[in-house]
Amino acid sequence: MRVIICEDDYSQRQFIQNEIKTYASFHLPSIEIALIASNAEDVINYTSHTQGDCYFLDIELEGDMNGLELARLIREKNPLANIIFITAFANKLKLTFKYKIAAMDYIVKSIDKAILSKNITEALDTAYKRYLSLGKTQTANIIQIKIGDSIKNIKFEDIYYFETASVAHKIKLHTKNGIYEFYGKLKELEKLDSRFCRCHNSYLINIEYVKEFTPKSGSLLMNNGHECLVSYRYSKNIKRNTHIRVL
Secondary structure, three states, X not given: OEEEEEOOOHHHHHHHHHHHHHHHHHHOOOOEEEEEEOOHHHHHHHHOOOOOOEEEEEOOOOOOOOHHHHHHHHHHHOOOOEEEXXXXXXXXXXXXXXXXXXXXXXXXXXXXXXHHHHHHHHHXXXXXXXXXXXXXXXXXXXXXXXEOOEEEEEEHHHEEEEEEOOOOOEEEEEEOOEEXXXXXXXXXXXXXXXXXXXXXXXXXXXXXXXXXXXXOOOEEEEOOOOEEEOOHHHHHHHHOOOOOEEO
């Protein structure tokens, strides 16, 4: 679960970061802090290519955009993200209803660091439970994989293709955000969604990201520049998709 923190006060930002990092290292190894920002613009730039799963946002951000406006943009791009507001003023919380953000939690900055720590870790724990349950919901268009001790949710739209790995019974997953290896079977993954098409015993591709198909060489060119093999047995699966350029 990728966590993004946006807080313009340096000491508060460091405190939130340390609390999340410490708690995750002992209790939630699947959590990573993907970005620590002091302004909304940095978050917008980051999420233009990589989305977060959980956001800790200060409402009173300095600059042209406050935390509520930032949250609204996040929600438009990622309806399933967990948004947790942190504010020094409890009366600001009612504004979240005006912006129709559907935040997961609201944390009021407290002079008592022990209380603030408890509220942060409890919110983080709840967000992670939601993250886990999301990967088990068929309507979410997400595959949940286990990598060592970590659990990762990956959106179908971020997947280029699956291929069998060099290690027996392992799958190599190529996505917009990286390459991951996990234990699984291509035969089972075929059932995920109609966009995934078997083209070879060793490849299962996202048909939406096929750039070119060359039958003579038995290969596909994907949008990320990678080539995937196509066997004669599965070539008809590719030819059914008339939008693919055939060379």
